[in-house]
Amino acid sequence: MIEIKGVTKSFGEKPVLRGVDLTINTGESIVIIGRSGCGKSVLLKHLIGLIQPDTGNIIIDGEDITQMKEADLYRMRRNFGVLFQSSALFDSMTVRDNIALELEEHTDKPIEEIDQIVAERLRMVGLPDTEALKPAELSGGMKKRVGLARAIAFSPSYVLYDEPTTGLDPIMADIINELIVNLKEKLDVTSIIVTHDMVSAYKIADRIVMLHRGVIMYDGTPDEIRSTDNEVVRQFIEGQADGPIKPVPVGGPSLRYHRSG
């Protein structure tokens, strides 16, 4: 179980998180939605201690990671797999080495066993026999899937997904959604998915929360959110330009622009 309690975070003068409270139960798939730039990635990075909150606590399985010694934090991170927004594959390494790295660094398993695990993970994400390729030779969708294979190589209890379907064609996006659902069942993981893709959200979520203006302003099941009368949420999930969420004015109040996403 992950408990996020009153987390605030500013960069310079700019507040991004203004008191996030959220409890994520073991075994559930929770989707965090919100506009681009609202701090979804920042929130995810807090969960593995890549970013320290200004105030507030993050308690993972009873342990507060904001108070942890460095060595304990690294131990905690082994329970997590992260699929990054840009896949973030190590481009100097082959697909095989990307996936094998965590096992090679933290275990004494023999090479044959590691190779077996790598092959199995690649089969799970539908990319068998791609071990020898370099990231530069992969398409965007393949990169995401290799990134996913890497994230689950060490059999984590928690998998974090940062916009897993953004930038993919609808068919590939659906393949990724299927994978997320399947992995949850096969590996029995708790999934935390950040996205602004509502099709994806409905498909994978047990619960959907919305991050807006630095706080969790909505929390409900997919069915509840579909029939909500919260206007901010409605505007977001229906994707309308008009509503309570205003585009951020830049270069003066007369200039309006629409941010992508």
Added chain:
Amino acid sequence: MRHAISKLGKDTITFFEEAGAIFMLLGKILSYSGRVFKDWHLLLQQMMTIGFRSLPIVMMIGLFTGAVSAWQTNYQISGYVPIRYLGLATYKAVIIELGPVLTAIILAGRVGASIAAELGTMKVTEQIDALESLAINAVRYLAAPRFFAAVIMMPILVVFADFIAISGAWFVAVVFLDIPTKIFFSEIPQFFIVYDIFAGLFKALFFGGIISLIGCYVGFSTTGGAEGVGKSTIRSFVLSAILILIFDYLLAIILF
């Protein structure tokens, strides 16, 4: 005026903040000095990249440094210092000053900037975050092998540079200045001091540390996409070149 002073104040604070951050990174890297030899494959790989691949350019620098210093020394001393001292003068200049400093400045461009670019790219493409998410410490995995490889390889490279430089000087002396080999080397044994060689190599080791530490620091603090990476490479080169010159002066005072 008020504005200028407050800007100066802010710049001073940033300067000390950055200096502090650089020292923190150095401390962390040094805390892995035992571990880095266990990660020998990472260290070896960096020693190849930093050391072996730099050999051609280091030899080039050595050759011309030697050739130029023989020619210039001849011009400077002719008339009031006996020409048999030419070999000695070039030898000393190369060993204690030209070899380490020129090699370091060139490697600040060749090695330091490439470390900054590589780590900077990894930073802006979230690869550093990815590494950390795999519970792998980026300082241990990326910075420590580069730092120790540079510290180990720099003195070795400078030995090569020195050797080639003295050969270059000898060649110029014999072929263009009509100084016989025997005369060129005649005064060196008499004034040969082992300490000079150690001092020169110690400088090299120190500069190797500066180049890689600054490369790693600037790389890790890169922000702002491809443009940021470009800025980082320049920043890393300028910062290490300045520090090399400053520390060359400080080390001169301490060592000689």
